[in-house]
Amino acid sequence: MMTTVTVGLGSCGIAAGAHKTFEKIKALKEKENLAFELHKTSCIGMCYREPLVEIRDETGTYLYGDVSEDRAVEVIEKHINQNDPIRDYIVYTDLFDADENDFIESQVKIVLRNCGYMDPESISDYEERHGYTAMKKIVMDKISREDIIKTILDSGLRGRGGGGFSTGMKWKFANANKSEQKYVICNADEGDPGAFMDRSVLEGDPHSVLEGMIIAAYAIEATGGVIYCRAEYPLAIKRLNIAISQAHEKGYLGKDIFGIRGWDFDIYIKEGAGAFVCGEETALIASIEGERGMPRKRPPFPAASGLWKKPTNINNVETYANVPWIILNGAPAYAKYGTEKSKGTKVFALAGKIRRSGLVEVPMGMTIRDVIFKLGGGIKNNKRFKAVQLGGPSGGCIPEYLSDTIVDYDSVNATGAIMGSGGMVVMDETTCMVDVAKFFLDFTRKESCGKCTFCRMGTMRMLEILERITNAQGREGDIEKLEELAYQIKDNSLCGLGQTAPNPVLTTIKYFRDEYEAHIFHKKCPARVCRPLLTYTVDQEKCTGCLVCLKNCPSKAITGERKKPHFISQELCTKCGVCFSKCKFESIVLT
């Protein structure tokens, strides 16, 4: 066989310099006329070792990590020219136990089945990996609409955008509402900060999303499709556009598709304009219609009256990517994974203070601890694991002692967090939970559309209280006030944004009340994050007397002479933190 060299060119790979690595290898290949095929692929999930280069020869598969331009030269020289793989740089291989083997091997890849294994800009690569076979099977075997919907129902697939509503039920409702025109919409407005699952799927395997949408369109007799994608994902949009035009050429989109006379179906991309609330389905529809993205009352649900008041089915990227696999392999194969009420797998984006940050797909029912320690490799810099944030601004923080909670919709909900779309941000002892709550509330306050008073004003009032607490001005009763406001916002908001906005505050109060109390009553921030609650002093032993902090101090609170330890006047110190960030000798102590 011909040796292949594949470079991962997802957004994270490119940010880590994968383009340069690719160009370097290409130049080497051309210059020395080397005998291998050079391919591109997208993210394989191992974002923490980017840029990644995979070499496949007759002996096996070798994945090299952290391949800078220099390393690329070295790898090509040794592995290709001298047939001598460099063991130290190999992160994964099927031949021996490399650093990251357990990262790959503990996963079950259904949604990510093609990500990192094919060129996302090639429809033939997708077809070689059973792409569009599911839709062809439906046509060949004349599977009825009802049977497709039944398969999806039986698979137990639930909406992966965070709501967790049964996908089969949604399709059933949309199918039951008869209309000349119907729509399918793919929600790719992944606005949740700290989550990048959908981006990776769109960049790595856009055709699987298209195929999922085509199957949904067939099942509910839809005439038009829209992908509502964040404008912040330019690469995903580019690859989707390529995929759509390829599908047109093949007769998978357009007129009389898949050889079915009279079945016209097309998909276009609608770029979002930057509003988190547009992830809510009725707001998303308003945005496609060119309005302000404000949610409206349900019912009527989109399945009855959605885009342009026609029956509409909305699912997110990950949900659609599951569909072709389920049709091909059958509902029981999918339902084999997972727990009683949450079937299949879930993709998580691991980020924060974790060793291996990246994308993983695990069967439902795995414990959070296993995801973080087995797959994620534990906490960075040997710090102590404190909590994990699930579900973004609508979710909550799950403390370390509850990390044996399993990932399924109901178990996660029981902790007060939500499964959400799959962002998992890991926090260690240096993360202040009050600060995290403030961060999320600041986000939802900005993103509230303003329709409901409780969401619009309530989040603002809650943020003011949190700012007061982190500013050393917390008062007795603040925690209770926060809780009272939180429940009022939850009860009096129309859409999911408002109903869940207080979750980050409620869960941190529930599990980390002592931290709130330390801020309010003792004016201390145990994690040493909230500056106004810290005291800055100079470690007299470590200080070299370099004068850097003294020169940079804006309030002239630091005194001292060259080569003699400095001193900070607590009366003059404004706690701005400049000395701490400027000191090269770690001699500014925070207490």
Place this chain on the structure above:
Amino acid sequence: MRITRLNPKKTENAEELVDLRLLEPLIEKNKGKKGNLIPLLQGAQDLFGFIPRPVFEKISAECGIPLSDMFGVATFYAQFRLKPVGRHIIKVCHGTACHVQNAKEITEAIEEMLKVKDGETTEDRFYTLESVACLGCCSLAPVMMIGDQTYGKLTGNEAVKIIKNIKLAESN
């Protein structure tokens, strides 16, 4: 709500620079289509970098969309700018992963260096500093993006150095 953005002051200065004829193909393409307002505004912003008042007026007159509707939509979405921007937009990520890994330090270091606040443009219109919610490169946190280039695993000093280098490279 982004109440801070509801204050459209000082857009007048830049208006004389706008060539409204550039809008014609865009209006031609979108006129009369349903749901055209957002694509019109996105297209206009691509042309001018921001949306000046005369652009609103021209689109309103030619497409028959009330100015109030247009302004309502433009101020609702974070993407639309009513003020001119610098040649380079520095987007500092403040997503969750970046936040817990000290993205604040990056913004503060840049603010200090450029002498602007978050959301403002330098006097020479070279840089605009912006905070964004999430760039989706969480594994490289903290991250900033300038043009199409993403810079990861930053410290305040490194961010400042990168920004200085861009200006140096262009002034040579």
